[in-house]
Amino acid sequence: MTDQDVSDFTNFNFDDFGMDTELDEELHAASEGSQFAGVSLAVVDSDQAVRDYLGSLFDGRVDAAGSLVEIETRLGLAPIVIVLGPSCADSESLAIIEGWTRVHSNVGTVLVTAELSTELLQRALRVGIKDVLSAPIDQEALIQTVTRIADGLVSTSPQSAGPAPVPTAGDGQELGQVLTVFSTKGGSGKSVTATNLGVVMAQRTDRPVVLIDGHLQFGDVAVMLKLQPQHTVMDAISQIDNADASMLQALMTVHEPSGLLVLPAPVEPTFADQVSGAQMAHLVEIIRTFAGHVIVDLPAIFNEVVLSIIEISDEIVLVAGLDIPNIKNVKIGLSTLSLLNVPTEKLHLVLNRADSKVKLDVAEVERTLRVAAVAHVPSDVVVPISVNKGSPVVLSATKSGVARAFEQLALRFIDGATASGSASSGRRKFFG
Numbered sequence: 001m002t003d004q005d006v007s008d009f010t011n012f013n014f015d016d017f018g019m020d021t022e023l024d025e026e027l028h029a030a031s032e033g034s035q036f037a038g039v040s041l042a043v044v045d046s047d048q049a050v051r052d053y054l055g056s057l058f059d060g061r062v063d064a065a066g067s068l069v070e071i072e073t074r075l076g077l078a079p080i081v082i083v084l085g086p087s088c089a090d091s092e093s094l095a096i097i098e099g100w101t102r103v104h105s106n107v108g109t110v111l112v113t114a115e116l117s118t119e120l121l122q123r124a125l126r127v128g129i130k131d132v133l134s135a136p137i138d139q140e141a142l143i144q145t146v147t148r149i150a151d152g153l154v155s156t157s158p159q160s161a162g163p164a165p166v167p168t169a170g171d172g173q174e175l176g177q178v179l180t181v182f183s184t185k186g187g188s189g190k191s192v193t194a195t196n197l198g199v200v201m202a203q204r205t206d207r208p209v210v211l212i213d214g215h216l217q218f219g220d221v222a223v224m225l226k227l228q229p230q231h232t233v234m235d236a237i238s239q240i241d242n243a244d245a246s247m248l249q250a251l252m253t254v255h256e257p258s259g260l261l262v263l264p265a266p267v268e269p270t271f272a273d274q275v276s277g278a279q280m281a282h283l284v285e286i287i288r289t290f291a292g293h294v295i296v297d298l299p300a301i302f303n304e305v306v307l308s309i310i311e312i313s314d315e316i317v318l319v320a321g322l323d324i325p326n327i328k329n330v331k332i333g334l335s336t337l338s339l340l341n342v343p344t345e346k347l348h349l350v351l352n353r354a355d356s357k358v359k360l361d362v363a364e365v366e367r368t369l370r371v372a373a374v375a376h377v378p379s380d381v382v383v384p385i386s387v388n389k390g391s392p393v394v395l396s397a398t399k400s401g402v403a404r405a406f407e408q409l410a411l412r413f414i415d416g417a418t419a420s421g422s423a424s425s426g427r428r429k430f431f432g
């Protein structure tokens with residue numbers, strides 16, 4: 001790093017830190033025992049200014065080392081989380097860290113870098129670094145990341161009486177349910193449905209619930225949940241061949257109000273072309289090894305990615321607005337899904353904006369489509385308000401009919417009371 005780089009890195013937002021009392025309390029709680037209990041914390045960077053800066057983000061309650069070699073004597077003893085500064089991003093350092101990862105299961109690392117490229121992220125995750133954060137360094141995000149890594153170390157430590165380990169493939173957990181939210185017309189309410197379902201499911205179930213924004217070009221799940229993600233689906237896809245459950249978890253952003261884990265759409269719409277259906281399906285398959293439910297929000301188009309996801313879905317929520325073009329497209333969509341041999345039991349029609357103010361009669365629509373909807377979501381101004389606020393109606397307008405409709409819909413999938421599940425009250429026929 002040049003002097004200018006160091007000063008860019010260390011000066012950013014520095015003055016903001018230490019002013020936030022809520023954050024200060026969180027930090028003290030973290031360092032004084034609860035969250036980092038039994039786990040040491042260290043920062044490593046060759047530059048003293050960077051070390052001091054990183055140490056200050058933890059209120060100075062960390063050990064500091066000028067090189068990886070210097071910290072090596074500490075490894076293999078108690079669990080330790082090491083915050084690696086930008087000087088640890090060169091090939092030689094990454095090779096050393098790879099060696100640590102192979103030998104020590106109780107060492108967790110996070111790399112903090114001035115600038116993050118996809119290539120660096122890939123290399124870092126491949127050598128076993130749990131997460132990479134780039135400047136401007138958000139103190140809260142860094143603390144959360146370190147806490148998560150520390151919790152993971154505690155839970156996998158043999159002597160630990162800490163929290164239960166995150167279930168992964170092969171530990172006897174069932175594969176999670178894959179629930180796709182799809183429609184044949186843009187703007188019908190898929191993302192609103194997916195985000196509300198995700199929040200309810202995350203609140204009401206014990207295993208992790210993951211929401212993937214599969215609208216790779218123009219996904220807006222992150223905006224609807226007011227998230228500022230560090231990573232996107234693209235980061236996961238770019239290293240999908242080496243990905244495992246813990247690597248993918250590190251790329252997800254937590255929706256704090258509900259605990260929902262989110263993998264948002266790429267920021268650049270052009271990336272969408274580089275993703276294959278097989279890669280997306282593989283991503284979902286890995287995620288379902290640790291998540292109880294994987295919700296995928298899709299675009300209103302039948303492309304390779306969409307078809308691959310539909311193929312591996314356990315349940316498909318088909319969202320339709322209540323107007324003639326929507327109904328016409330739902331009919332076409334249903335025929336297409338039938339041609340693709342998607343079992344009718346997997347399909348669940350949701351009529352959005354279905355209330356008396358709409359000119360179309362719901363019963364008439366259901367007769368035309370030869371299917372009964374599993375949910376009628378009313379049209380309500382609380383929805384656009386919630387979208388603009390970045391807080392789904394199930395959190396921000398809990399008493400509204402829309403929130404109640406989404407809650408009931410989510411419960412169908414949580415309880416397995418879907419048309420394909422055991423508690424179905426009479427199977428609904430989609431075709432013929």
Ligand SMILES: Nc1ncnc2c1ncn2[C@@H]1O[C@H](COP(=O)(O)OP(=O)(O)OP(=O)(O)O)[C@@H](O)[C@H]1O
Nearest residue numbers: 186187188189190191192353378379380383384387
């Ligand atoms: N029940 C509702 N009542 C009122 N407005 C709604 C309702 N459902 C959705 N909307 C509005 O419709 C807009 C589109 O919804 P949403 O983004 O969920 O659609 P989408 O199907 O995901 O669109 P796209 O195909 O572009 O991904 C939202 O901004 C929201 O404000």
Ligand SMILES: [Mg+2]
Nearest residue numbers: 190191215220
């Ligand atoms: Mg959408």
